[in-house]
Every structure is written in C-alpha cells, then in structure tokens.
Amino acid sequence: MTETITARLLIIGPPGAGKGTQASRIAERYGVPTISTGDIFRANIRGGTELGRRVQAVIEAGELVPDSLTNEIVEDRLAQPDAANGFLLDGYPRTVDQVHALDGMIGGASLDAVVLLEADTEEVVARLLKRAELEGRADDTEAVIRHRQEVYAEQTAPLVELFSERGILVAVDGLGSVEEVAERIASGLDARLAAPTGR
Numbered sequence: 601m602t603e604t605i606t607a608r609l610l611i612i613g614p615p616g617a618g619k620g621t622q623a624s625r626i627a628e629r630y631g632v633p634t635i636s637t638g639d640i641f642r643a644n645i646r647g648g649t650e651l652g653r654r655v656q657a658v659i660e661a662g663e664l665v666p667d668s669l670t671n672e673i674v675e676d677r678l679a680q681p682d683a684a685n686g687f688l689l690d691g692y693p694r695t696v697d698q699v700h701a702l703d704g705m706i707g708g709a710s711l712d713a714v715v716l717l718e719a720d721t722e723e724v725v726a727r728l729l730k731r732a733e734l735e736g737r738a739d740d741t742e743a744v745i746r747h748r749q750e751v752y753a754e755q756t757a758p759l760v761e762l763f764s765e766r767g768i769l770v771a772v773d774g775l776g777s778v779e780e781v782a783e784r785i786a787s788g789l790d791a792r793l794a795a796p797t798g799r
C-alpha cells in the first residue's frame with residue numbers, strides 16, 4: 601500500500617539493527633525517498649570522488665564523519681524536489697549537533713515520527729559478522745563493529761530521549777524475521793501518523 605500523506609520520517613538504531621533493510625520497505629509504504637548518509641558516503645568511496653576520499657578512512661575506522669560535512673550533504677539532498685513531500689532519513693541525525701542542524705533545515709518543523717529499531721549488542725554484532733562474510737564491507741571487521749556500537753552508545757543513543765520528549769518516538773523490537781519487524785514498524789508508524797498530535 602502506498603500512502604499519499606506527507607511524512608517526514610527517521611529510522612534510528614544501533615549499527616546492524618536492520619535500518620537499511622527496513623528503510624526501503626518504509627519508504628515504499630509511505631511513497632517517500634530514503635536518504636541514507638551511509639549509502640551516500642559508500643557510493644562516493646566506490647566512485648573515488650573528492651568526498652569519498654575525505655571520508656573513507658573515518659568510516660573504515662568506525663568513527664563518525666564530521667558533523668559539518670554530513671550536515672552539508674543532507675542539506676543538499678533535502679533540497680532535491682523529490683524530498684519536498686516527505687522523506688525517510690536513515691542514519692542521520694546521529695549526534696545532538698546533527699539534530700539541531702536538521703531542525704534548521706526543515707524550518708523548525710518537527711519530524712513526524714522516529715522509528716527506533718531495538719536489538720541487543722550480541723545480536724547486532726552477529727548480524728554484521730554474517731554480512732562481513734557475504735559483502736566484505738571494510739567497516740564490518742569485529743573490532744570495528746564493536747567500536748561502532750560504542751560510538752552509537754556514546755553519541756547517538758542520547759538522541760532517543762530527545763525524540764521521546766518530542767512525543768514522536770516509535771520503538772520497535774528489531775528481533776525476528778525481516779517481515780515480522782516490517783509489520784511491527786508499519787503498525788507503529790500508522791498509529792503514530794494517525795494520532796492527532798502526530799501531524
């Protein structure tokens with residue numbers, strides 16, 4: 601089902617929780633483009649662009665790309681016509697500074713809903729080690745995977761409280777099959793977007 605409402609959405613959660621996997625399903629359901637900062641960076645690394653050269657070492661070490669650079673990229677992307685009627689952000693914002701930058705970009709309008717995909721550390725590490733076997737991503741070695749979890753706990757987890765205070769958080773259990781998780785997200789988001797305070 602493709603909805604025709606405007607939806608400004610974000611999916612957040614620890615590395616390996618299934619954000620990228622679920623993002624395409626959410627985007628299709630609500631008819632909005634997905635904006636994944638991780639995908640943008642990886643495409644630039646693959647393409648050998650100036651941006652790719654600037655971020656490659658940072659990403660391979662499991663660190664975050666500097667806020668100023670990441671904010672600039674998202675601002676450019678949000679200005680594209682296909683994002684005018686809504687979007688799904690995947691992996692951005694990841695720091696408190698990025699939240700403030702995004703608030704400025706969307707003119708103080710709040711996001712409509714934030715999906716928090718929850719999964720415990722050992723489960724997500726196991727998923728990413730499996731992905732490493734299949735895809736060989738440079739930031740999917742065990743040491744870097746564990747470091748990315750620490751970076752999430754320090755810099756990104758505090759955002760959950762902030763979105764909860766704004767009343768837009770939809771927390772979803774990320775364990776189970778991809779389809780089961782997708783159904784939980786769809787029912788949580790539908791309820792959130794239909795709520796009088798949710799628009």
Ligand code: B4P
Nearest residue numbers: 615616617618619620621637638663664665691727731778
């Ligand atoms: P991301 O691309 O966002 O990478 P990620 O957090 O590892 O999540 P990803 O979406 O790839 O994995 P998913 O959980 O879907 O970021 C990569 C790097 O880019 C960051 O470390 C940082 O350096 C940089 N970066 C990105 N955004 C930034 C920002 N805003 N600021 C600064 N730096 C930024 O899936 C993981 C695996 O689980 C997959 O293999 C999938 O098949 C599997 N899976 C999914 N659902 C499952 C299920 N239900 N059961 C079993 N397996 C499942």
